[in-house]
Amino acid sequence: MAENAERSEETLYKPSPKSIEREKQAMEEEPIEDLSSLLLPNLNDLPQNPPTAVEFNFSRYFLPDFTKPGHDQYIYRHANGLCVIGLAQAHVALKEEGGVTAVDFNVGKSDRSELKVTGKRKRNAQHFESNSALCKVCTNDNFYIVRCCVKGSLLEVNDRLIKQPGLLNSSADREGYVAIIMPKQGDWLKIKDSLLSYEDYVKLRGLL
């Protein structure tokens, strides 16, 4: 199990030095009574579009054409080492007429949605290779295999996709994630350099 360096579990947006000063002053004057003034933010610190939880807490990596052309996938890696796997924006399945209609986790030798991982030590987690199949994504005319992308233990699959395959059409980058994998530090480092950053992926596919 990867005992990774935990840089931060999830730190939030940090206020500017000016507002820290202001907060301090407010506290010195009336520490208890002015709880409400402590809580209100300084307008100058509020960005129009704050970073999303995914942007803030994960490093986003992309694998274009993974094992097959057009099979673009993403890996969101958390500081604690866990990797969220999913379909990237330009995956062919998402471009089809009608989009994704069904998701089936019964691929390879087992039904991935049947796994039961328990305990802190994540016993019973199955080990997969980077090209092991996670699930089958079906459209009106085709189906596509989604793969692990990184070698590691499978902790969880997003079984909501079974009842709501439409999540892949509406938010493949968030609620439509496919699985969570826990790779060993060594296995992650092996593939890290071959991955694209968000900016590079966007450029490559001509998005935005």
Added chain:
Amino acid sequence: MTSPGPAIEWQTALGNAKLCLPPSHVIRDLLSTGVCVRCIFRLSGIHDRDCYISPINESELISFLEEQNEIECNSTTITNCCVCLGVLCPSCVVPEKSGADLRERSSVNELALLISDMVKGEQYQIDEFSLEVSLPPVITANERALRLYLKQKYEKEQWFKDTFLRVHISVKDTLKLVLNASLENYLAVQNVETLSSSFRIRLTYSHSETSQKLQSMLPNGHDSKKREKGSRENGSSKNCNEPDASAYRVLELIEDQNFCSQFQVPPGKVDKPCQLVVACCRTPTYIGGRYLKYSRNVSQSRWIIDDERMGETSVEEIIGENVRQICQGDGYKFHSAGREDIDVRMLGSGRPFLVEVSNSRIVPSSTEIEQISDKINHTDKQLVGVKNLKLVGAEAWDLMREGEAEKQKQYAALVWISRPLNVDDVCNLTSLKDMEISQKTPIRVLHRRSPLERSKVIHWMKIEKVEGTTQYFLLHLCTQAGTYIKEFVHGDLGRTHPSIGSILGCRAEILQLDVTDVKMDYFD
């Protein structure tokens, strides 16, 4: 220190004691076997302390019993009693700490002096003390061997049949009887018999020579070989706590016949007296209160990864170190009722906490408590604050833990949504009371916590608009203990549902979180 002055007291005391003592031929026998005068007194059930502190020696005792002459003051000549192994003859005890020189200690007062010097040297402030004595099991075996010997030899005699051996006082009790009064004198505080004082003086006696022999003699052949090996390697009997307990158990179970075949009856003489280690320690001191955390860069407990510290400092260190310093303790442990992330402030009522100080040299009074409070609350950087600081008892720990899962917590979160907030949204959220949500273990802690789905309750929510914005608002909410607030706002990729985003039908992000109230009756 002996002085000729109290000779009269001793004479009277001994005169009274004579009634309890066995006939002189028995005393001669005991003395020649190697039993010390004090052991003879205690086996006879003599409770008068003056008898024990009188420096009467063997020949004087004989002459006193047989001729009732005046007693001269001489130190005892039996060293290394075969029963108590020198424990009751303070002139024989060699405190390990005194180093190489074997100083002659001519009375129990010198031992008491040594102990009280140690207590004062450490600068302990005490109101009372308890004396704990730990003796090697071989002394119990010796006692038993002596009793069996006396029984075999004298059971037909009248004096034996009457009361002897039913009245005897243990070595431990005798030592305490003798020592406590002197200690009370030197330390100028009361002794508390039943170990209920927070300040403990522990006397650990050990006798490696006979203890090793005892271990090898005990029935558990293969076990004793292991222990023998262990004690040979270390020499001291300090590592023999487990073997001690089992030795006592085995001794209890052995039948007299069996015992006599294994052990020397009466007990054999020994070359060296016991070794003594004196230690004193206070039971943990507890200081409790509530803390506030004003900084978003201070973790609750010390957080270091790969030699690098996370955050500026920790609540634990700021409070714990200040408490420890003023209590003059050796170390501290910090406990709290729950915790918050490094970037989450703890405001409002504050969070209950407990600091456990080990071996504090002083027990803080309200002045010292105020000192601690001031020190923490008036540092240059106001990172942490404390309130309601006070000295509490050990039960505070349980009180804090009790019902922790039931306690409600209140928060204020700065939320952004992907479209402007409207009136319906506000009504929507504020109308939800005691709403149940389901949270899969958040991804950010999934690496170290079990993958479970936990059901939590959001008791109520209130919206406070932020002037000058349409997509930001302050969400005040009251939830069940153990709820992950950040995940409730952004949904954790749909693994927490419902979430603010799912309820409002848009994307929601959390920018800031503050804990505004931890509802707990205690520590208020």
